[in-house]
Amino acid sequence: MKISEILKNKSTISFEVFPPKNKEGNISSIYSTIEGLAKLSPDFISVTYGAGGSTKGKTVEIASVIKHEYGIESVAHLSCISSTKEDIKYECERLKEAGIDNILALRGDYPADATNFDPENLEFHYASELNEFIGEHFKGQFCLSGACYPETHQEADGFKKDLEALKKKVDAGAEYLVTQIFFDNDYYYRLVREARKIGITVPILAGIMPITNAKSLIRTTKMCGCTIPYQLSTMIEAHYDNPEAMKEIGINYAAQQIIDLITNGVDGIHIYTMNRAETAQRVFDSIPAVLKELN
Ligand SMILES: NC(=O)C1=CN([C@@H]2O[C@H](COP(=O)(O)OP(=O)(O)OC[C@H]3O[C@@H](n4cnc5c(N)ncnc54)[C@H](O)[C@@H]3O)[C@@H](O)[C@H]2O)C=CC1
Numbered sequence: 001m002k003i004s005e006i007l008k009n010k011s012t013i014s015f016e017v018f019p020p021k022n023k024e025g026n027i028s029s030i031y032s033t034i035e036g037l038a039k040l041s042p043d044f045i046s047v048t049y050g051a052g053g054s055t056k057g058k059t060v061e062i063a064s065v066i067k068h069e070y071g072i073e074s075v076a077h078l079s080c081i082s083s084t085k086e087d088i089k090y091e092c093e094r095l096k097e098a099g100i101d102n103i104l105a106l107r108g109d110y111p112a113d114a115t116n117f118d119p120e121n122l123e124f125h126y127a128s129e130l131n132e133f134i135g136e137h138f139k140g141q142f143c144l145s146g147a148c149y150p151e152t153h154q155e156a157d158g159f160k161k162d163l164e165a166l167k168k169k170v171d172a173g174a175e176y177l178v179t180q181i182f183f184d185n186d187y188y189y190r191l192v193r194e195a196r197k198i199g200i201t202v203p204i205l206a207g208i209m210p211i212t213n214a215k216s217l218i219r220t221t222k223m224c225g226c227t228i229p230y231q232l233s234t235m236i237e238a239h240y241d242n243p244e245a246m247k248e249i250g251i252n253y254a255a256q257q258i259i260d261l262i263t264n265g266v267d268g269i270h271i272y273t274m275n276r277a278e279t280a281q282r283v284f285d286s287i288p289a290v291l292k293e294l295n
């Protein structure tokens with residue numbers, strides 16, 4: 001089922017997982033993650049794209065397991081920055097064969113290992129081009145979605161330019177959007193407000209990451225280009241050496257963000273789980289009645 005159909009009737013709760021990273025390309029650890037997440041009855045689970053290395057190709061397999069073995073709708077991420085048009089055609093054919101209806105169409109990060117990467121000769125430059133290409137070659141077969149940036153994408157020339165690029169992405173076929181990680185809900189409200197003003201009408205799901213340790217938080221915020229509010233940073237500094245306290249802070253902070261977002265009529269909550277089902281479970285256990293009000 002297309003996520004756009006689900007979003008016509010309700011606000012969604014969804015999770016994101018990634019293909020487990022190991023040299024053997026063994027995905028068995030994902031089963032316990034999915035089992036834990038399934039208990040929380042999400043509307044869908046998305047699976048990130050392994051552009052290279054041992055996780056390449058695992059996205060389709062995991063999205064297929066989520067859909068066919070667990071009966072939960074799934075979304076496959078697809079990034080295009082290192083791909084040729086033939087690669088994308090092949091990936092889409094595989095997704096179709098596996099019965100996957102939903103694609104999060106991304107440009108993707110520049111590869112860390114640039115050996116086979118020639119920035120002068122790319123077949124895709126932006127996610128909007130990927131949407132156009134899939135729309136042209138697989139017309140109506142997938143529900144496409146895209147990423148958006150409450151704090152502005154790092155490479156963009158300001159918030160306004162980034163928003164104009166977002167409009168292009170939606171006009172090229174993205175039927176809903178998922179935000180980059182943010183820790184200050186005001187950035188999300190600004191994005192929604194300004195997007196609506198320029199005619200972006202599609203649902204905008206809020207991407208929330210419950211932090212679990214300080215070191216990975218710092219790496220992740222660098223990668224994602226999001227800021228850490230003063231109040232959160234003081235809590236992290238004070239409890240840096242206490243892993244259990246860090247987890248409690250992360251879980252409570254995410255729960256507070258979600259309560260505020262639901263209070264203000266959010267279109268959906270998308271949790272970046274980092275494959276930690278227990279963390280998502282703890283967030284949900286702390287606000288069951290509020291979560292029921294999302295609809
Ligand atoms: N859930 C996920 O996996 C998420 C991944 N990301 C990552 O964020 C990065 C960017 O990906 P996308 O958002 O898909 O890229 P994008 O192609 O939409 O945007 C990339 C940059 O190009 C600009 N831009 C976009 N379209 C343009 C156009 N038509 N003309 C001129 N400028 C344009 C944007 O302002 C932005 O600075 C990737 O690294 C992606 O993997 C971001 C959020 C969520």
Ligand SMILES: Nc1nc(=O)c2c([nH]1)NC[C@@H]1CN(c3ccc(C(=O)N[C@@H](CCC(=O)O)C(=O)O)cc3)CN21
Pocket residue numbers: 048109180181212213216217219220223224272274
């Ligand atoms: N630029 C960008 N690229 C992405 O791949 C991406 C985003 N942004 N934003 C949304 C999600 C979040 N993603 C992430 C976030 C963190 C890590 C990561 O590996 N972080 C830590 C460890 C996290 C942990 O296990 O707690 C690290 O060590 O860097 C990976 C993908 C993938 N997505």
